[in-house]
Amino acid sequence: MLEGKVVAVTGAGRGVGREIALLCAAHGAAVVVNDPGVGGGGEGGDAGPAQDTVNDIIAAGGRAHANLASVADPAGATTIIEDAVQRFGRIDAVVNNAGILRDTIWHKMSHEDWRAVIDVHLNGCFNVSKAATPYFREQQSGSFIHFTSTSGLIGNIGQANYSAAKLGIVGLSQSIALDMARAGVRSNCIAPFAWSRMTASIPAETPAQKARLEKFKAMSADKIAPLVVYLASDASAEVTNQIFSVRKNEIVLFSKPRPVRSMTKLEGWTPExxxxxxxxxxxxxFARADEVSAHVFGYDPI
Structure with a gap:
């Protein structure tokens, strides 16, 4: 599906990103594996995860290069794309998967925790996508694949920073899709359900929370990768401005916000x-006031 393509995958040292990088390579793509190797909250740094993914791709006969830049840094994000072009000659798809979590209930959330999560998720998507755009425009082709979340699409407790960033990514993707359509460039979002370091941080204190976590553990990260490979390939040339989700063996298409009800009063409205x-x-x-993804997906994926 990706023979001759060059794909950049952020956050590809572990979890969902690693599985995406491995499958892209297995389908013929040269892959820039970006991951600074930070902890789940963005702390520290380790070259090991990115290099491990690269080593595994090369050992399987593929082509890959490790990039350790932070997507939150515009200059660092640019090196991800420059590495692709300089080492492999072009860039065909960008997978904005990198992320951190700093979960806390709203009234305890600090400005720093807000900024850190927005910087990696939303600004990171902007930075990497912006760096790839001149190449996409010049070659009149390209695919942006951004990772959103049902935390943004639906909402979640203790994740105001993450939810805001992830819904912001949807808005960013939609505008990119519209602005870049004339250049033959597409932009789509995926909301993954998968067990990873990030979902491992979900609180599990009550029996209901523990049961929910066990369901997550059955949703392996490799289930997300096939949709990414498809969206990065020429087979998806007519697919843009969409929001998908993957839950184990189930792929979901999300609707965008649309009017649900309307009511007109000819003499105008008063508060009363x-x-x-x-x-x-x-x-x-009305949507229920306490709605989270468990209410929307009230069934287990197969």
Whole structure:
């Protein structure tokens, strides 16, 4: 599917990113494996994970190069794309997978925890995508594959920073898809359900939380990679501006926000008439106030 292509995958030293890099290489792509090897909250750094993925790709007969830059740094993000072009001659697809978590309940969230997560997820997507854009425009082709989350699409407890970043990525992807369509460039999002270092940090104190975590453990990271390979390939030339999700062997297409109900009052609305007429009419269509992804996906994937 990717013979002759060059793909850059961020956060590819471990977990979902590693599986994506391995499968892209198995399908013929040369892969820039980006990962600074930081901890789950963005601390430290280790060249080992990125190099391990590269070594495994090369051992299987593929082509790969390790890049240790932080996507949060615009100059570092640019090196990811420059490494692809200088070492392999071009760049065909960007997989924005890198991420960190600094979960905490809203009233305890610090400015630093907010900025750190936004910088890696949302600004990181912008930085790497921006660096690849001139090459995509020149060659009149390219694919952006951004990783969002149901934490952003639906919401989640204790993840205001992560949720905001992940929904922001959807907005970014949609605008890129519209702006770059004339250049033959596409942009799509994937919300993965998979067991990784990041999902391992989900609290599991109550029996219900522990049961939910066990379900996550059955959703292996390698299940996400086939959709990424497809979206990076020429076979997906007509697929852009979409939001997908992968839950084990299930692939989901998400709708975008659309009007659900409307009501017109010819004489105009007052606060009192909103309370008396509008809200009672709208209430049956309200999303539940405590809704999280478990309410939307009320069944186990196979």
């Amino acid at each position: 008439s909103i309370a008396a007429e509008l809200i009672p009419a709208f209430q049956p269509s």
